[in-house]
Amino acid sequence: MTxxxxxxxxxxxxxxxRDDGLSYGDxxxxxxxxxxxxxxxxxxxxxxxxxxxxxxELNWESLRNLTGSKLxxxxxxxxxxxxxxxxxxxxxxxxxxxxxxxxxxxxxLVGLIDSETWVGLDVDVKGEIYEGLLEKFASDxxxxxxxxxxxxxxxxxxxxxxxxxxxxxxADFAAGTGGxxxxxxxxIAKNYKLDKDQKEFLKFGTFTGNEIVPATARLCLMNLFLxxxxxxxxxxxxxxxxxLASDGGKRYDYILMNPxxxxxxxxxxxxxxxxxxxxxxxxxxxxxxxTTSNKQLNFVQHIRSQLKADGKAAVxxxxxxxxxxxxxxxxxxxLLQTTDLxxxxxxxxxxxxxxxxxxxxxxxxxxxxSKNPWTKDVWIYDLRTNIHFTLKEKKLAYSDLEDFVxxxxxxxxxxxxxxxxxxxxxxxxxxxxxxxxxDVFWLKDDSLxxxxxxxxPEIIAAEIIENLEAALESFRSVQTSLNEHG
Numbered sequence: 001m002t003x004x005x006x007x008x009x010x011x012x013x014x015x016x017x018r019d020d021g022l023s024y025g026d027x028x029x030x031x032x033x034x035x036x037x038x039x040x041x042x043x044x045x046x047x048x049x050x051x052x053x054x055x056x057e058l059n060w061e062s063l064r065n066l067t068g069s070k071l072x073x074x075x076x077x078x079x080x081x082x083x084x085x086x087x088x089x090x091x092x093x094x095x096x097x098x099x100x101x102x103x104x105x106x107x108x109l110v111g112l113i114d115s116e117t118w119v120g121l122d123v124d125v126k127g128e129i130y131e132g133l134l135e136k137f138a139s140d141x142x143x144x145x146x147x148x149x150x151x152x153x154x155x156x157x158x159x160x161x162x163x164x165x166x167x168x169x170x171a172d173f174a175a176g177t178g179g180x181x182x183x184x185x186x187x188i189a190k191n192y193k194l195d196k197d198q199k200e201f202l203k204f205g206t207f208t209g210n211e212i213v214p215a216t217a218r219l220c221l222m223n224l225f226l227x228x229x230x231x232x233x234x235x236x237x238x239x240x241x242x243x244l245a246s247d248g249g250k251r252y253d254y255i256l257m258n259p260x261x262x263x264x265x266x267x268x269x270x271x272x273x274x275x276x277x278x279x280x281x282x283x284x285x286x287x288x289x290x291t292t293s294n295k296q297l298n299f300v301q302h303i304r305s306q307l308k309a310d311g312k313a314a315v316x317x318x319x320x321x322x323x324x325x326x327x328x329x330x331x332x333x334x335l336l337q338t339t340d341l342x343x344x345x346x347x348x349x350x351x352x353x354x355x356x357x358x359x360x361x362x363x364x365x366x367x368x369x370s371k372n373p374w375t376k377d378v379w380i381y382d383l384r385t386n387i388h389f390t391l392k393e394k395k396l397a398y399s400d401l402e403d404f405v406x407x408x409x410x411x412x413x414x415x416x417x418x419x420x421x422x423x424x425x426x427x428x429x430x431x432x433x434x435x436x437x438x439d440v441f442w443l444k445d446d447s448l449x450x451x452x453x454x455x456x457p458e459i460i461a462a463e464i465i466e467n468l469e470a471a472l473e474s475f476r477s478v479q480t481s482l483n484e485h486g
Contacts, residue, residue: 026099029215030106032222033079034113036092037063039225040232042119052232053089058082063110071110072103088225088236092218150179150258150316151351153398158256158314158361159183161343163410166198168206168253171306173243173299175209178220180256181237182227204234208250210243244283244298251308258316259299261357289334292327296320300331300362304339307366316347319358322439329435336427336436337373339364342413344380344438345404350389351396358384363408378430378438381407381422385443 022030040052041060056062058078066074075098082093100106159180164170166188172180188194188202207229211217217240224230230237282293288301296317303313321328322344335341343363352359367374381404389396407422409415418424423442430436 021101022099025215028219029096030098030100030109031113032092032218033096034063034109035118036089036222036225037078038113039118040089042117043232048119050232053085053087054082060114064114067107068103071107072098075106087233088221088230089232091236091238091240092221094214094218094240096218149177151396152179152183153396153401154316154347154351154361155179155183155256156398157401157405159187160405161363161408161410162254162256162312162314164188164254166192166194167201169208169250170206170254170256171252172207172209172255172257173302173306174257174259175211175220175238176216176258178209178223178238180258181207181209181220181224181229184254184256185227185229203229203231207237208248208252209238210241211238212240212242214240244285244295244302247285247287247305250306251311252306253308253311255303255307255311255313255315257299257303259296261318261352290327290330294320294324294327297324297327297331300335304335304364304366309366309368311366312364313366314361314363316359316361319360319439321362322360323435323437325435332436332438333431335364336375336378336430338369339366340374340376341378342375343408344378344440346380346382346384346441348384348387348389348396350391350394373427375427375430377427378425379407379416379422380425380440382441382443383421385441386446 037054037060040054042048043050044052044054044059052059058081063071063075063078079093079096079098082089083096084090085093098106100109164184164187170181170184175181184206185202188206192198194202207224209220211220217238220238221230221236224237282291283298284291285301285305287305288298290297290301292298300315300317300321303315307313322332341362341364343361345361345363347359347361349358365374383401383404387400388394389400403421407416407419416422416424421443423440425440430438430440433440
């Protein structure tokens, strides 16, 4: 079967299970469990003959010929037992549950996966199938899955601008489904002729990540595995833990990431009367500049602390990080002083699955301690004013970001030219702004003065929804803060 035929076959079955009441998230989890087991079986056979550490009574062969209630019962046993294993296997099956309540549907899914030789498929084909399923999962907004999925064209240009090199380490402390790892891997594999040691390091030594949600972490691990990162017996590169809780101790050459949306960090507390409430979560870190419950500000501080002395970062942050006072102003000033915060990309609305998000990409290079500020100029590219996207009718494409990459000039970012959308602001100009505000814009919004330049009605409707969602999120933050201190 061709790659496109196999992709369509998986899509068709996805729709079938959707009709049976499973969400994309539930479906994707079951695909992950079974696909990993099938590939482990293939690796255990010639010519690979690998020891997969999966007991014979729990392997793929043990599922193949069962039907009905026997298949269902054995499948549950397989999930529970493998979840207690060490390494990548245990991480993928950690707290795994069977969501397919119809044994006949489970049998059909086993048959679908069994009918293909997955290890023999090209890496790009396997990745195409799984990445497509992940994007469908992200579009299932009722589950909030969109916060784990960053648009792939945006990830690609962030990677290209960083211009990573072989034998360097890379981290993502909110890994989601692994998009930044895959983009980094593809860039290195396509732009360098790697020797044996470099290939080995790319596969096993390059990546480190955290993902606090177990279900999302297993999707990430499976995605990495399908793209040839790590293997069955290696320690997983993803840790299911809160990366903000402590200094991990290791330092990295590159950090690329999109921290989770939502302004406040919080924990759920069970009260004596059985009710539950949320308390603000602050992190007492000696290596942080300021203590705050603002999640994005904590991630910015964490990222800077985890970079090597000459490390580089590209991180997506919401607008509030650029203008918020108090802790926000402190973080911005420290970032300008201790790193070279050289570029900000103002992102358009309508590109994320989570509604109401107005975001930017910060590019900064870490520097050693100095009495003088390292940032000399901040270059800002406005991809927001008079630019409109939606998730369906007009999705963000790589071509929409090409002009930014050209302006960024990855080959030599010290040779840049201003244009209508790309402007340079000196350190002194930024410092003179109220609260060291980095939310700088200069272009006129044509829709405010020229009715002939109004966007299409569906885009206007989408932007109204975006703005309402953003306002609601702000009100929720205020309400949460009042509840916490009431």
